[in-house]
Amino acid sequence: MAVATERKTSSVGPLWLERVPGGWWALLFVLLTAPVWANDFFLFQVMGWTFILGIIALSLMFLAGLGGMVSLLQMSVAALAGYMVAIFGTSGVTEISMGLPWWVNIPVAIVIAAIFATLVGALAVRTEGIYTIMITLAIAAAFFYFTRQNYGIFNGYSGFNLVVPPELFGVDWRRPVPFYYLTLGCAAVCYAAVVYVSRAPFGLALQGVRDNPRRMAALGYNVTAHRIAAYSFAGVIAAIGGILLVWQNAQISPGTAGIPAVIDILVIAVVGGLARPIGPFIGALIYVLLRTFSPDFLLAFGLSGERFKLIIGLGFLAVVFFSPDGVLGLWERWKERRRQAKDPLTGAGG
Amino acid sequence: MSLAAPRDAGERLGSVSSGNALELRGVTKLFGALAAIRDVTMTVRSGERRAVLGSNGAGKTTLFNCVTGDFLPTSGTIRLFGEDVTRFPAYERIRRGLRRTYQISLLFNGLTVTDNVYLACRGVSRDRFSLLRPRQGDVLVARADELIEAVHLTSARDTAVANLSYGQQRQLEIALALAGAPRLILFDEPAAGLSPTERAELVSILNGLPEHIGYIIIEHDMDVALRVAERVTMMHNGLVFKEGTPEEIENDAEVQELYLGGGHG
Numbered sequence: 001m002a003v004a005t006e007r008k009t010s011s012v013g014p015l016w017l018e019r020v021p022g023g024w025w026a027l028l029f030v031l032l033t034a035p036v037w038a039n040d041f042f043l044f045q046v047m048g049w050t051f052i053l054g055i056i057a058l059s060l061m062f063l064a065g066l067g068g069m070v071s072l073l074q075m076s077v078a079a080l081a082g083y084m085v086a087i088f089g090t091s092g093v094t095e096i097s098m099g100l101p102w103w104v105n106i107p108v109a110i111v112i113a114a115i116f117a118t119l120v121g122a123l124a125v126r127t128e129g130i131y132t133i134m135i136t137l138a139i140a141a142a143f144f145y146f147t148r149q150n151y152g153i154f155n156g157y158s159g160f161n162l163v164v165p166p167e168l169f170g171v172d173w174r175r176p177v178p179f180y181y182l183t184l185g186c187a188a189v190c191y192a193a194v195v196y197v198s199r200a201p202f203g204l205a206l207q208g209v210r211d212n213p214r215r216m217a218a219l220g221y222n223v224t225a226h227r228i229a230a231y232s233f234a235g236v237i238a239a240i241g242g243i244l245l246v247w248q249n250a251q252i253s254p255g256t257a258g259i260p261a262v263i264d265i266l267v268i269a270v271v272g273g274l275a276r277p278i279g280p281f282i283g284a285l286i287y288v289l290l291r292t293f294s295p296d297f298l299l300a301f302g303l304s305g306e307r308f309k310l311i312i313g314l315g316f317l318a319v320v321f322f323s324p325d326g327v328l329g330l331w332e333r334w335k336e337r338r339r340q341a342k343d344p345l346t347g348a349g350g
Numbered sequence: 351m352s353l354a355a356p357r358d359a360g361e362r363l364g365s366v367s368s369g370n371a372l373e374l375r376g377v378t379k380l381f382g383a384l385a386a387i388r389d390v391t392m393t394v395r396s397g398e399r400r401a402v403l404g405s406n407g408a409g410k411t412t413l414f415n416c417v418t419g420d421f422l423p424t425s426g427t428i429r430l431f432g433e434d435v436t437r438f439p440a441y442e443r444i445r446r447g448l449r450r451t452y453q454i455s456l457l458f459n460g461l462t463v464t465d466n467v468y469l470a471c472r473g474v475s476r477d478r479f480s481l482l483r484p485r486q487g488d489v490l491v492a493r494a495d496e497l498i499e500a501v502h503l504t505s506a507r508d509t510a511v512a513n514l515s516y517g518q519q520r521q522l523e524i525a526l527a528l529a530g531a532p533r534l535i536l537f538d539e540p541a542a543g544l545s546p547t548e549r550a551e552l553v554s555i556l557n558g559l560p561e562h563i564g565y566i567i568i569e570h571d572m573d574v575a576l577r578v579a580e581r582v583t584m585m586h587n588g589l590v591f592k593e594g595t596p597e598e599i600e601n602d603a604e605v606q607e608l609y610l611g612g613g614h615g
């Protein structure tokens with residue numbers, strides 16, 4: 001599919017633009033014009049958070065969907081990048097933060113997070129299936145406790161506050177509309193990167209490793225190195241999400257990468273669907289909507305708003321039970337049924 | 351269309367060339383107390399076509415697994431094109447011109463035929479980690495197309511492997527083994543489960559390989575084995591017990607006893 005599709009690309013014009021389905025153009029239009037019809041709360045809290053969680057879950061989708069490696073580390077990598085931005089940049093904790101300019105602290109944060117992901121990946125790729133989940137969960141838990149107990153670098157329990165995006169081009173990027181476009185832009189770039197790489201030799205080989213590692217070795221691939229490289233690539237994506245997350249909250253503390261948050265990323269990716277890069281964003285939107293609005297819903301029924309996790313848990317159970325490949329799988333099956341319901345000769349609906 | 355591909359810089363020649371493609375010296379593989387192969391010594395010249403025959407459990411596939419690096423031998427040495435590769439990982443041996451096919455097809459079911467062959471071509475080239483998609487006119491995409499044509503799969507090139515027939519999957523196995531610049535290919539029962547027509551096609555593909563490509567073929571179908579091999583090695587209970595030309599093996603009384611008499615199960 002991938003290579004074959006590439007071959008058909010014409011050298012005359014950007015044919016890929018013509019291949020983008022109409023629905024995507026409509027979605028792009030809706031997203032770009034959101035500030036016109038949506039309020040600041042929706043832009044910043046709902047959509048901004050959706051894009052951020054979507055990016056972090058996308059890094060898991062890359063590992064699990066393309067590489068067959070379910071890692072619970074992605075939130076920790078994201079949080080590490082967030083911490084690094086706070087430590088190398090500016091924050092309310094002036095005795096630790098170094099105050100380096102954004103063009104230093106952002107790349108440094110991404111590189112450190114990617115190195116962390118690579119090192120953990122080097123450990124995790126020696127295991128498979130449930131053991132990969134266990135080893136990454138153990139490291140995520142260790143990261144949480146380490147940040148909570150370490151005061152010299154991570155400022156322990158309190159973490160860092162007043163971590164905000166730099167003012168570039170005279171724009172305060174934490175205001176709702178600029179922040180919305182910032183997160184939308186980052187999400188679009190990360191999404192496009194995963195789509196592109198999935199059809200490049202590296203991504204194709206990763207799918208080969210997922211399908212049949214033994215055969216990949218027999219074709220000359222160093223399977224272990226490929227898997228570790230996938231952790232590095234996913235680490236960069238998670239780091240971008242982590243930096244946006246710390247900017248949105250304006251603070252970071254051990255709880256950002258606590259066990260519940262780590263598991264939420266898995267839930268988001270699974271609910272959305274791991275088969276395609278859009279899945280994590282769908283899962284993130286569902287999660288954020290439930291998380292934001294379910295307390296009101298619960299209060300209306302006389303239940304405590306704190307019980308929103310119950311609704312998320314039930315939703316997760318329902319999706320896993322009815323559609324193990326997530327909401328995306330439901331959508332695909334619905335489309336397939338509609339296609340089959342059409343008259344095979346006339347194409348008319350049945 | 352040629353099956354001989356120019357050597358890519360990603361593949362390495364053995365540091366020493368002795369004129370032998372493969373030399374096994376006293377190779378033994380134990381699984382617990384069971385010796386799957388014992389003290390196997392054999393030499394295959396460059397470009398030679400060799401058949402390895404033997405009943406089930408004779409150790410043929412274990413021998414292949416030791417040569418490709420899927421298993422490390424318990425003792426003995428393996429030299430590939432003059433270089434000691436006994437402790438090398440599988441991918442390092444592949445990069446020295448070794449290829450293999452599997453008894454049960456090991457393919458990438460989620461990908462298309464083209465993607466499978468392209469991956470095989472890419473595996474022995476540079477840029478295995480490239481994040482850039484192949485451009486128009488990419489040499490490896492063109493090479494993948496040639497190989498697909500060589501194994502008669504052109505009409506199925508955009509089909510997902512999971513949707514191929516069994517015979518087509520066996521043909522694709524061969525295309526994967528021919529990717530890059532192979533110098534020695536190990537075919538593990540390529541004719542198993544094929545119809546007589548598909549067997550004839552297989553024999554024509556094997557006989558059509560360029561002269562410099564040697565191979566070792568494990569085959570239960572004596573007809574196929576003796577038509578494509580120059581020399582035959584007989585194995586029994588993990589030991590090499592006879593070696594000779596197809597005629598010598600065919601007329602050997604011991605072989606006849608073992609294969610046609612009550613000597614094996």
